[in-house]
Amino acid sequence: xxxxxxxxxxxxxxxxxxxxxxxxxxxxxxxxxxxxxxxxxxxxxxxxxxxxxxxxxxxxxxxxxxxxxxxxxxxxxxxxxxxxxxxxxxxxxxxxxxxxxxxxxxxxxxxxxxxxxxxxxxxxxxxxxxxxxxxxxxxxxxxxxxxxxxxxxxxxxxxxxxxxxxxxxxxxxxxxxxxxxxxxxxxxxxxxxxxxxxxxxxxxxxxxxxxxxxxxxxxxxxxxxxxxxxxxxxxxxxxxxxxxxxxxxxxxxxxxxxxxxxxxxxxxx
Numbered sequence: 001x002x003x004x005x006x007x008x009x010x011x012x013x014x015x016x017x018x019x020x021x022x023x024x025x026x027x028x029x030x031x032x033x034x035x036x037x038x039x040x041x042x043x044x045x046x047x048x049x050x051x052x053x054x055x056x057x058x059x060x061x062x063x064x065x066x067x068x069x070x071x072x073x074x075x076x077x078x079x080x081x082x083x084x085x086x087x088x089x090x091x092x093x094x095x096x097x098x099x100x101x102x103x104x105x106x107x108x109x110x111x112x113x114x115x116x117x118x119x120x121x122x123x124x125x126x127x128x129x130x131x132x133x134x135x136x137x138x139x140x141x142x143x144x145x146x147x148x149x150x151x152x153x154x155x156x157x158x159x160x161x162x163x164x165x166x167x168x169x170x171x172x173x174x175x176x177x178x179x180x181x182x183x184x185x186x187x188x189x190x191x192x193x194x195x196x197x198x199x200x201x202x203x204x205x206x207x208x209x210x211x212x213x214x215x216x217x218x219x220x221x222x223x224x225x226x227x228x229x230x231x232x233x234x235x236x237x238x239x240x241x242x243x244x245x246x247x248x249x250x251x252x253x254x255x256x257x258x259x260x261x262x263x264x265x266x267x268x269x
Contacts, residue, residue: 003031004249009094011035011087011138013077013130014104016051018203019153021059022237023101023244028068030245032099035090036060036072037083043126045108045119048207069094077104077130084137097141099248102134102152102175107168109211120167127171128178135182139191147190149248152179153240154195156266159259163222164215176259183257192256194247199263200234229265 010027014020015036024034040053056072063070071093073086091097105127108119131152142148157165158172179195186193200206216223243262246252261267 003029004245004251005099006031008032008098008248009035009091009096010099010101010248011037011090011097011134012101012103013037013134014051015059015072016040016055017059018051018205019198019201019237019240020101020103021055021062022241023103024059024070025062025066026238026241026245027099027248028063028066028070030249031068032248033069033094034063034071035087035094035097036063036070037075037077037086038072038104039076040074043106043122045116045122046106047109047211048204051204077133078125080133080137083133087137087141091141096145097138098145098148100134100138100142100148100150101244101248102131102150104130104134105153105171107165107205107208109164109208109215111164111215112166115166123167124171124174127168128174131175131178135178135193139182139186139189142186142191143189148192149252150182150186150191150193151244151247152193152195154179154197154259156197156199156261156263158195158197159261159267160225162225163219164212179259180257187256192247192252194252194256194258194260196240196243196247197259197261197263197267198235198240199228199266201240202234202236206234224269227266227269228263229268232264235262235264
C-alpha cells in the first residue's frame with residue numbers, strides 16, 4: 001500500500017534533531033523524500049544544547065535507512081541567500097517540492113525585565129523572520145508543482161501569552177498570523193498553509209525547563225498557564241509529527257488556515 005505522502009518531496013527546517021528530525025523520519029516512513037536544513041551551531045544565551053552537524057548526519061542516516069532520498073545542508077534560515085541556495089539545490093536534486101515544514105526555532109526563558117535586545121532580536125529573527133523566509137523562498141517551487149502543503153510550527157504560546165518567554169510568545173503569535181495571511185494569498189495556487197501548536201515536547205529544548213521554578217516562586221499566580229489539561233507534562237516529537245503528516249497528506253486536502261493544537265489541552269486554560 002502506498003504511503004500517505006508517497007512520491008512527494010518535503011523541505012524541513014530545524015531538521016537535525018528533535019521535532020524536525022521526527023518530522024523528517026515520519027514523512028519518509030510514508031514515502032516522502034526530504035530536503036533538510038539546520039543551523040547546526042550555537043546561538044547566544046541558549047539554555048540548552050545546540051544542534052550539531054553530527055545530529056544532522058544522524059537525521060540523514062535515519063531517513064536513508066527508510067530507503068528514501070535526503071539532501072541535507074547546514075544553513076541558517078536567517079541567511080536568505082544561503083537558504084535560497086539550499087532550497088533550490090535540494091529541489092534540483094529531488095525534482096520538485098510539495099511539502100514545507102517551517103520548524104526551526106529557539107526559546108530563551110527570562111522575565112520580561114531581563115530580556116536583552118540580543119535575546120529579542122535572535123528570537124524574532126529565527127522564529128519569525130526565518131519562517132517568513134521559509135515560505136517566501138519555497139512557495140515558488142510549490143506553485144511550480146501545482147500546489148502543496150505548508151505547515152508552520154507555532155506553539156501553545158502562539159495562542160496565549162505564556163509567561164517568562166515574551167520574545168518567544170511574540171514570535172509564535174507572529175507565526176500564527178503569517179500562517180493565516182499566507183493561506184489567504186497562496187490559496188489561488190492550491191497551496192494550503194496551516195500552523196501547528198504544541199505544548200511542551202520531549203526535545204533538547206526541554207532541558208531549559210528548570211529555569212521556570214525560580215520564576216514561578218516569585219510569581220506563582222501564572223503557573224497554571226503552563227499546565228496541560230491531560231495528565232502529562234510533555235508530548236513526544238512523534239505526536240507532533242503525526243499532525244504534520246496529516247496536514248501534509250491528501251487527507252487534509254481542504255484544510256487550510258487552521259491553527260491545529262496538539263497541546264494536551266494547554267490552550268484551554
